[in-house]
Amino acid sequence: MKYSILAPIALVVVVLTQSCVSNKKYTQLQSSYNQLQDKNRDLEQKYQSGQQDLTGSSTRVKSLEEQIASEKLNNSNLQEALNKCLSSTSQGNVNISKLVDEINSSNKYIQHLVNVKNTSDSLNMVLTNNLTRSLSADESKDVNVKVLKGVVYISLSDNMLYKSGSYEISEKAGATLAKIAKIITDYKGYDVLIEGNTDNLPISKPNIRNNWDLSALRASSVVQSLQNNYGVEPKRLTAGGRGEYNPVADNSTESGKAQNRRTQIIITPKLDQFMDLIGKAPEKAQ
Template structure:
């Protein structure tokens, strides 16, 4: 915790010392020390406010993940209850109870594996998000919004920072920010990256751009090519897409709303083939299940 410096006491002491005949050189040294301490105090207050803001964001993300995990546990409990009922209903039948129990245990292990995998993915997402926000400056954070929603990392970039006005060409100003995002993408090679362009509902009037579909897709393509050609991201991990004006996050009736809708999102997700491998590991349905039904 940063303790407040006793500026009034130091000032009074300085005045008393000065009135008692202390040399001008000594007074100037004390005055310089006072100003230095005052500057340090103000900087410490700024850093404390920033740390509190980041801590609150991480706490909110952690709470969302806890709720998701609670939902998975409830689903697991419901499945266990269904299977228990199946055992009770078929006790007098010809079902092989021993085999059914083995399949129940296999299903439970599979669900637990999915839960563990999701927990690992959620932890990686939080580390990824924290590393990215820490690498961005305060000025960059005004044009960049980072969120984790349902296990997916969304990095939203404003068009004012990213592109030249009314164009799909990357601006010089965006280079440093893109390089930091590319560094994070390179560090997490087990993730795929979708670049999604979005616009407001104002029609585009360019001879080489037919409509907002074209503009949003061209902007996404520009970011993909910058990540590949300038920052060395594997193009096999990249996908470019445009959603035009049809995915707004704010009302287009105001200038602020239009500005929020003009954005490009970098969406970082686990690789689809890894997810399909998890699906393939699900226990197969046996004849015992068919008989029980």
């Protein structure tokens, strides 16, 4: 009779003990999950801000090219009007003189816009050449540098940058990041967007829900490395993830997947400095 009473009591103690351990583990996992959600929301906000800056930079370059084309067309129309004035005896010297002044003013502004664009392109090419020359032959295999629409793109492969299946920076990436950080530090008039990208394979890791999380965490790791290890000003940096939704190759092949697993460091001129250059146009003739 005594043993029949003690057995249920022991069973209750075991169940309560297991339940206690399970609740504690659940609380820890819930806390980690909440922290990850907060961090992901912060990264998404920073990414959206960086995307707006990047879109603005591309728009400014396109606007500049449109202004140049418009001014050239205006110059052609003025020249045509002047030719008509010269061929007509009914036009007076005053009108001819005014047209000449307008043509000269238009030519000056065209040259100014061309100079602004050339200055921006020249700075980007110097930046790109300096970085490319600093990379070793092995580093060049994992780093791709190009200029597109006035923006410098530095694409880094994931197998060089991160530990396998992780968002932690690998030791072998240090030398390459140091060279990139020096370029960023030397060109203080530029903002920097770090953009993570993945292939389309689903990920199954603790505290990483999907490729959105992985790409954003990888971008954040690069930002923090540039700030903490190489002294890049954090106010110039933005981290964002694009998950699997910005591929540059076909995900149906291993080669394509490898190209899509990349982190891009996007260097763009600051908006206020760019607008200052455009705003300093030659004065029109009175």
